[in-house]
Amino acid sequence: MANLPERAAALSINLNKIALLRNSRSGDYPSVLAHAHRVIAAGAEGITIHPRPDQRHIRATDARQLAELVSEYPGIEYNIEGNPFAAARDSYPGFIKLVAECRPDQCTLVPDGDQQLTSDHGFDLHRDGERLQPVIAQLQQLGIRVSLFMDPDPEQIALAAAIGADRIELYTGPYAAAWGTPAGAVELQRHTAAAAAAAQLGLGVNAGHDLNLDNLCHYAQIPQLAEVSIGHAFTVDAIDRGLDATVEAYRKELESGHQLRQAAR
Template identity: 35%
Template sequence: MAALLGVNIDHVATLRQARGTTYPDPVKAALICEQAGAEGITLHLREDRRHIQDDDVRRMRPVLKTRMNLEIAVTDEMVAFATEIKPHHVCFVPEKRQEVTTEGGLDVVGHFADVKAATQTLTAIGCDVSLFIDPDFAQIDAAIACGAPTIELHTGAYADAESGAEQQAELERIVKGAEYAAAQGLVVNAGHGLNLDNVAAIAAIPQIHELNIGHSIIAESVFVGLAQAVKDMKAAIQAAA
C-alpha cells in the first residue's frame, strides 16, 4: 500500500511574510491541496513566527476535511497553544532561531523528561503525538518510552547527501530505523528535503505510513500550479509503492 501524502504549506506563508501582505493565504492553499488528493496538511508554528501565524492555525483547523498535523517545539507556550487548537496530530520538532529550516531530529534522549511530559499532556486531550527524530535506535527507544505512538523519521541527511554512496548509506539507516520502529509497534512517518527526484526510495519502504513534503511541492507549484504539484507527488509516491 502506498504511503499517504501530508503536504506542508509553510512556504505559502513564507511568500506572504516576505512582503507583509495578506496573500497568498495558506488556508486557501491547504484546501487546494486537499482537493488535489493530500491526505493531510502539515504546518509548523515556529516560536519566531517566521511563516505560519497563530491566526493561520486557528482559521485552518475548522475547515480542513482531512487532518491537521501541527509541528511545534517542546515549549510550554506551544503545548498550551496545541491544547487550545486540538489538532488531529502534533509533531514535536527541534528548533533553533538561526536555522533556515529544521536541521536535525529532536534529541528525545537528551530532553526526555520535557518531551515525555509534553507528549502525555497532548495525548490526554486526544492528539496523536509524533516525534520528529533521526533514524537512530536510541532515539526510537526514547520515543517509545515517552509514550508517543508515532515517529517521523528525518530524511534530511538522505536528501542532502552529496554522493551516491552517502545517499545509499543514509537510505539504509532510514530503512533499518523504519523496520525497528514498526517492529516495536510505532506508526512510522518520514519527511524533510524530499522531492520528485529522491522520494521514490523512501516511498518504497513498506513500513512508511505517511510522507510529509512541503518545500519541493510549493516550489514546483510555481511552474505547474499547486493542485498539479500535489498530484505529481502523489503519483510518484504511488509508483514507488
Template identity: 50%
Template sequence: MPGPRLSVNINAIAALRNRRDLPWPDVVGIGRIALSAGAYGLTVHPRPDERHIRRTDVFAVRDMIRAEFPDREYNIEGYPSEDFLQLCEAAKPDQVTLVPDDPAQNTSDHGWDCAAHAAMLKGVASRMQGQGMRLSLFLDADPALVPAAAATGARRIELYTGPYGHTFDTAEKAKRLEELARTAEAATAAGLAVNAGHDLTLDNLPPLVARVPEIAEVSIGHALTADALIHGMAETIRLYRAACGDPVS
C-alpha cells in the first residue's frame, strides 16, 4: 500500500520573509521547488493578522499550482470565521481544513469538539463542499470523537499528531501512536478519509505511517522547513517522501 501524500505547509517560509520588508524568501518560488521535487500539494494557514501567510499569498500560490501543477492539491486551513470562509470561496482550494484556533494562538494545539459545534460545522461543511471544496476537520486522537465528526458531513479528519510528536518517552510515544491508530480505524469505518499533521519529522513519520496505514495525507511545515535549511528544499522533499513510504527515484 502506498504511503500518505505529502502536503508542504509553507507558513514558516512566509514567517521568515515577513521579518523584513523584503520579497524573499519567495513563498511561491519555494512552493514551486517543493512541487517540482514531488510534493503532492501545498498548505497555507492564513491568520487575520497576516503574521505569516498573507491574503495575497493565498491567491499567488493558488495561481502557481493551477498553472504549473494542475494535478496537485491546494489546502487552506484556518478557523471558520466569515472572513476565512469568504477567502476560501474566492480562492477555491481543493481542500479546506478547519481548526479551532483562537486568532492569537501561535499554532494549533487541539482539535474540534464536533458535538459542541455541530450546527456550525454542518453549515460550513455544506457550504464549502457545495462549491467543490473538500472539508477536513482537525481532530484529537480519540475514537469517541469520530461519530460527531462524521455527523457534520465533512469528508475527512486531520489527526492532530502534536502529542505524538512532542514526546520522546518510548512508552508514552507508543501510547500516543495507538490512540492515533484507533482513531484512524474508527474514522475509516465511519466513511471518513484521514489526514494527519503537526510536529511530524523524519524520525517519527515512518513509525506513524507503518502503524496507521489509513492516513491519506500528511501536512508538514515546521520540521520540514528546518530540515530544508540543512539539505535544501528539493532534497528535503525527497527525504520526507521516502519517510512516507513514497518510492523516490
C-alpha cells in the first residue's frame, strides 16, 4: 500500500493557457518560460504542459525549453501530459518521441482526441490497456514516472495497476461541475473511495481538471492526494489577483485541506 502523503498535495501549474495567449499574436508575448520562472519563484512545486499535435497552445519547442528551465530548479517537477498515441505532424514529433527527448519527471497519459476541446474522460483500460502497457514500460525505462488519467472507477483503477502505472490522475471535471450542489458531496465521496482503492494497489494519486479556489480545499482533504495540476482557473484568477498572489492562494487551499484531513485522523 502506498504511504499517505505527510504534507499538503503539491501544486503543479499548467501553462497551456499562457501559451494560448501567446499564440494569438506573433512573437513570444506572454512568454511561457518567463511565467514558468515566476510561478516557481512564487511557490509552485511543479510545471505541467499538455502539448497536442495541432500545437494550439504548447508547442514542441516549449516542451524542450521548459525541460531545460526546470532542470535549473532541483526539486521542481516537470509533468508532460498527452495522448500517447498522438502521431507526428509538421513540427510536432509525436507525443512519445517528444517526451523521450524532454525526459520529464512524470508523464501523464491522457485519452484525448485531436478534435477534443479539452480532456473530458479517463482511459477505458478494457479497450486500451494492452497497447498502453508497453508504452508505460518504455517511459519507465527512461526513468519517467507514469500516471494515467482515470475516472474514479475502482475497477478501471485496478487495471491501471495491473498494466504497471505508477500513479493515476483522477479526472475532477464532474466533481467541479457538481460542486455547490448535493451531487458535489456524492462526487467527492466517489473520488475519496477511488483514491483509497488506488493506494491499496500501490498507486500514487494525482488529480486535475477544473479545480479552483472554491472547490480545492474540500478535494485536498482526500488523504492519499499527492499532487494537483491546475491551469485554466489559475490563469483566470491570476488576471484578477496577480500571479504571485494566486500561487499563494492555491497553496493556502491545499494546506488548509491537508490540515483538515490531519485533524480528522
